[in-house]
Amino acid sequence: MHKIEQLLSVFVNGASRYFLEATGESAETGAPYLLGPNEIGVVLLGPAAVIGISGGHRGCIIFTAEQIMAEALVRQMGEPVIDAQLCADMIGEVANTISGNAREVIGSDFMISVPVMLAGRLDPVLLPRGVDIFVIPVVWRGHNSHLAVCLEAAP
Amino acid sequence: MKLLIVDDSMIIRRSIERILTRTRFQEVRVAADGKRAVEEARAFRPDVVTMDITMPQLDGLSAVERIMLDHPETKILVISALGDRHTAVEAVKRGAEGFLLKPFTAEELLTAIEELFESE
Numbered sequence: 001m002h003k004i005e006q007l008l009s010v011f012v013n014g015a016s017r018y019f020l021e022a023t024g025e026s027a028e029t030g031a032p033y034l035l036g037p038n039e040i041g042v043v044l045l046g047p048a049a050v051i052g053i054s055g056g057h058r059g060c061i062i063f064t065a066e067q068i069m070a071e072a073l074v075r076q077m078g079e080p081v082i083d084a085q086l087c088a089d090m091i092g093e094v095a096n097t098i099s100g101n102a103r104e105v106i107g108s109d110f111m112i113s114v115p116v117m118l119a120g121r122l123d124p125v126l127l128p129r130g131v132d133i134f135v136i137p138v139v140w141r142g143h144n145s146h147l148a149v150c151l152e153a154a155p
Numbered sequence: 156m157k158l159l160i161v162d163d164s165m166i167i168r169r170s171i172e173r174i175l176t177r178t179r180f181q182e183v184r185v186a187a188d189g190k191r192a193v194e195e196a197r198a199f200r201p202d203v204v205t206m207d208i209t210m211p212q213l214d215g216l217s218a219v220e221r222i223m224l225d226h227p228e229t230k231i232l233v234i235s236a237l238g239d240r241h242t243a244v245e246a247v248k249r250g251a252e253g254f255l256l257k258p259f260t261a262e263e264l265l266t267a268i269e270e271l272f273e274s275e
Contacts (some may be wrong), residue, residue, distance in 0.1 A: 097236040
């Protein structure tokens, strides 16, 4: 079983790798920090997607970005016209890719769900009770995003 | 040639379509889940399928198996974010001829498609 420090390292590296491989431009990742009990609201920056985790671990991975980053990523994919649906889809794909890539290190019992898009707020119901939430800041082209990791070993 | 693109992400479907319609494919259809992919494959009889794995309704590995049962001559390239070796091996066991890890570049996708035909 992986310790939380090891899991966070997987996701810090995963976020860096995603932006470099998907866009050709590296992203800066900050040190993960633990979110306080009443700070859930500060996680969301704009469009957000949640990946549910089951198997050897339970919890979720959340990716959220400023709208301007979502639009830049959509443009990077070659889309000539940007709309809210494409931006949401793009954020879901980033969350899915970083989470899925993590299986290379964590193993195939790290089961991921399809992305669930969040409309404006993070419902605490989506989060497992009593599990710490760590936030990894990710900056790409000067735009901000957060990768939130909320995981515990499955009982 | 006919291409079926299967992915629950619209932006990925459109990206794959933009890249591959510049090459050997004249007819393209898309599906957003595994169940729909199996139905489309029966009706459309694609030469090549690009298949995501983590999708609603029916996962991509199960869809690969069903499509290969119906049309074993179909060439299937699995395109997934699932980065563990077990998943790639399982995709090949079920009949896929290639596996491409997300995120991918246009060059990587074009190479993976060409490799499907090199074994002929």
